């Protein structure tokens with residue numbers, strides 16, 4: 370019996386455990402079986418492998434062919450094993466002669482087309498990152514090279530066909546088709562959310578100011594207002610106010626995208642995600658799941674913005690399932706016998722109409738919604754979810770000239786670049802102080818870092834009584850007030866001076882910024 374072993378990897382959430390593809394050739398009646406818990410997709414690869422070998426003018430070995438994907442207890446999905454299976458058959462039947470250590474130094478990924486061409490597969494970025502850590506090269510389809518090279522620039526090879534892989538393996542000096550590949554056009558050509566400028570949204574100085582505060586402290590925000598007032602426009606501009614992704618954050622974002630249904634676009638590398646699922650989206654689309662336990666919108670929005678327009682229209686189960694990621698920054702997806710976890714640390718921006726018709730409180734006076742109808746509409750968003758939203762802001766249909774004084778007026782004409790600079794500085798201050806952003810401060814940290822002036826303490830006590838604030842609501846107000854002070858510190862001379870305590874004006878603004886729909 371002749372045996373060949375070819376290395377590859379499975380994908381399990383964001384883990385990429387090694388898989389050994391073993392091909393045994395034996396005597397007896399001709400059979401071809403794949404063992405090791407293959408799904409339908411793996412079984413289908415039999416036909417593709419057979420066709421690709423025929424196209425490549427290779428011989429189909431006589432006798433029993435057994436392919437074992439080990440370890441057997443790993444679930445294996447997808448078509449990524451086509452290439453290692455085909456190579457295993459060629460090596461075992463000695464149609465491809467390649468030194469053992471040469472073969473062992475590489476991992477192989479790729480689906481075979483019926484004409485022997487290699488088609489891109491999902492999750493290559495993740496696999497290549499793990500291979501690089503294990504000191505192995507990867508051989509991937511041409512369409513996957515750009516993502517593989519992000520994590521393994523020196524160790525990524527690509528090929529267009531099965532034949533080309535064989536040629537590369539046979540070549541004495543290991544000449545590989547890596548330099549011949551035309552780089553995907555350098556600059557990101559896609560219209561990105563960073564291209565949208567705050568200054569293009571007319572009026573709305575109060576919501577813009579709220580967006581600045583949200584960006585600076587990573588606070589989640591709910592925008593409440595009639596249709597057509599620019600809630601979506603405002604939400605889309607939040608990524609442009611946030612600092613660029615750190616290198617490891619960018620890799621996390623790319624890795625999640627690479628295992629998602631839509632796959633990863635190399636030209637989007639380094640961009641803050643902005644995800645806006647429709648309110649009809651299913652729980653598995655938003656949270657993740659399906660037969661392959663793919664990441665959902667909450668994970669695709671990791672390190673970026675999740676925008677939920679028409680919040681009350683979302684399925685109740687979807688809204689409830691947001692609580693876990695909002696609390697922990699992770700989601701767990703149970704699938705058959707195993708559980709997969711994905712990171713989901715996103716900034717939530719939600720929008721809703723004030724009532725079912727959308728025009729409650731509008732100057733037109735056209736709203737005829739009865740109070741019980743309005744109450745039912747708002748009750749679709751549960752208290753616990755609402756509790757996790759720090760800022761609740763009204764977006765009126767007319768640019769109202771304003772209640773809040775200087776800070777708000779200045780916000781009306783603010784460019785995204787100017788806002789982003791302030792956000793950057795305010796975040797820097799927060800990291801220096803607490804090692805985290807204000808939205809993530811725990812109850813204990815709030816006591817330590819959100820010190821109040823004496824007059825502010827009195828104001829808070831009054832507000833608590835008058836507005837019937839819960840302990841959670843008070844914490845939210847204090848976190849937001851801290852961010853407001855951090856933004857203000859930037860305008861002061863002594864920027865590196867000690868932290869200021871929260872004054873009555875800061876606290877008043879923070880309380881105001883959570884008033885909508887109370």
Ligand SMILES: [Zn+2]
Pocket residue numbers: 724725726727728729736737738
């Ligand atoms: Zn109405």
